[in-house]
Amino acid sequence: MQDFVSIEGLEVLAVVGIFEWEQEITQPLVIDLKMAWDNRKPAKTGAIEDALDYDAVQKAVTSWITAKTWGLIEDVAEIIATRIMAEFNVSELQVRVAKPTAVKAARTVAVTIHRKREA
Numbered sequence: 001m002q003d004f005v006s007i008e009g010l011e012v013l014a015v016v017g018i019f020e021w022e023q024e025i026t027q028p029l030v031i032d033l034k035m036a037w038d039n040r041k042p043a044k045t046g047a048i049e050d051a052l053d054y055d056a057v058q059k060a061v062t063s064w065i066t067a068k069t070w071g072l073i074e075d076v077a078e079i080i081a082t083r084i085m086a087e088f089n090v091s092e093l094q095v096r097v098a099k100p101t102a103v104k105a106a107r108t109v110a111v112t113i114h115r116k117r118e119a
């Protein structure tokens with residue numbers, strides 16, 4: 001079984017949506033990340049440099065999302081996956097982006113993607 005570092009329920013206020021009115025407001029997005037990482041080395045050394053620093057990841061994700069406006073949440077998920085893989089040296093991850101206020105009759109709506117670096 002593989003090791004992971006996870007972030008669950010990261011809430012970020014974003015300008016997001018395909019309708020004009022949605023570009024005038026902020027709405028919450030809730031992000032779940034499951035990132036493959038070998039946790040044996042940081043467990044042995046105790047060094048944050050050997051760990052996938054979830055605090056650094058959550059800060060980066062929040063800054064990427066708030067830096068621009070978005071249409072589909074699929075685009076948000078794809079950018080998060082691409083940038084985490086590139087900037088945090090993660091080889092494989094799952095990203096879920098939920099938009100809980102989008103559909104009144106539903107508790108939440110979401111997209112989930114899984115990306116793996118080509119060998």
Ligand SMILES: Nc1nc2c(c(=O)[nH]1)N=C([C@H](O)[C@@H](O)CO)CN2
Nearest residue numbers: 016017018019071072073074102103
């Ligand atoms: N698969 C998706 N469907 C829809 C999205 C989306 O981002 N991905 N967005 C909308 C609207 O912006 C909606 O959230 C407004 O209520 C509709 N469908």
